[in-house]
Amino acid sequence: MMDEYQIDKARVRASFHRAADSYDASAILQQEIRDRMFERLDLIKLKPATILDAGCGTGHASLALGKRFSGSQVLSLDIALGMLQKTLAQQPLFKRILGLNRAAAICADIEQLPLANASVDLVWSNVAIQWCNDLDQAFGEMHRVLRPEGLVMFSTFGPDTLKELRAASSTDPAHVHVSRFIDMHDIGDALVRAGFSAPVLDVERFVLTYDDVMSVMRDLKAIGAHNAAAGRPRGLLGRGFLQKLTAAYEQFRSEGKLPATYEVVYGHAWKPAHSKTSGVSTVEFHPKKRSV
Template identity: 55%
Template sequence: MPDRDHTIDKEQARRAFSRAAEHYDEAAVMQCEIGQRMIDRLDLVKLQPEVILDVGAGTGVATAELAKRYRKARVVALDFAYPMLQHARKRGSWLRKPACLCADLDHLPLADQSVDLIYSNAAIQWSNDLDHSFKEFLRVLKPGGLLMFTTFGPDTLKELRSAWNQADGGSHVSTFLDMHDVGDALMRARFADPVVDVDRLTLTYDDVGGLMKDLKVIGAHNVTTERQRGMTGKGRLQVMVRAYEQFRTDGRLPASYEVVYGHAWAPEQREQDGVTTVPVSQIGRMR
């Protein structure tokens, strides 16, 4: 697995998202948009899940949508920031409050082969070991279960990264894996029929301050271990703001997002420690 340039400081990330929970939905325009697009893709899937796991559920927007779509399913919202889950719980109807699980996607506290559908919107970029995370997803999926996810590619926030590089060359923007690296990780985890594709979306702002405010509000500012510590000097900030102006188009500043969509299936047969296991439901149907 190719190494990222920097490692995510998980505790710092957890604190950032916990602080962001109260106002997250006000600024998470991109996350909501791509999450809905992924839910729309479920129209193409013939699946009637009994148990759904929303990994990185945040305030539960998608959790509620999944509960509406699959009314007979049990939907579990998982997030490592407890205040996010408090909002997800409030969002559910009084008849169908989602089950909430405060945990890290790198270590799922769930039984083997207990989930039919894993939905994960803009979350796996917070894993420090994607190979391990995908193996965890495969472990908890039932044979024939589906993983659907989105994450961000390396061109995400490329304008902001470029502007900061001109200011001081330090680490101010999180790094993201290439689509092909994500696909390779799915293959190494032994998912079946993986499909990965990319979409490119752009948000625009009047000024850099608007972008940085949104990133802070949603808790998505830089939390790598190599990030700059302490206050950023006023001079460097001014250099960054001036450098960002080179990207202004039609009076607006763009913020680019490279959105990676992926899905893959848990194989009906899987090998563990050299032993191939076959679900009981497949016995008698195999050739």
């Protein structure tokens, strides 16, 4: 039986390729999450020689990682060619700031990394693994390419993400309108199954506000976050559905605005020097206060 939440990777690739030009202007939340990941990285002692930015988008984290870990080699990987072209457009910055003659860009899927075993010291992934169909496969690949005592550090979205849109779109129960997101504890279990040691995870919630539901949809389109589930509606959404969606979303209006909730899961774990694994730790992290 078909899994209606199965991600269509061809659609993901095409959607993010088309969104490359509009991504940076709209990806405010993704930028904030990236900054908070770097705050967490401040607490970790690490001197990586080779870094994989898995799901690099337009390459800003790749550049920042190269600046932070001077002398390291940064490999920027994304499933969408358009995103990699934006990353390569920053090549003069890579050359001037990092001393690299050429940025290393790889067009590939996180679930099938085209890298040698034990070839990188840090795998970094900012809000990308939610586009994976098999989290065990993705973490298994990250574990494979990491050297012993290497670190994986990531963020992704949890089950409360877009809960308002999910509820409002239930007026069309025959189709999937919002992707399925994995619970923090299940993510921790997957890390352990992949062979990582003592994963540490925490969660934050962000609420973006909009004037109307179509603005929510336009923001998602601008960053390439199209509905890629196998059970999605095919073809254009009818006016009747959009009217029902708009009416159903209104129940969440507060202080004149419509909310869009994002549950963000952060995690990191080490590849042990040996095969020993241990349980999951959940921590409370208190980042610097910022408005989004």
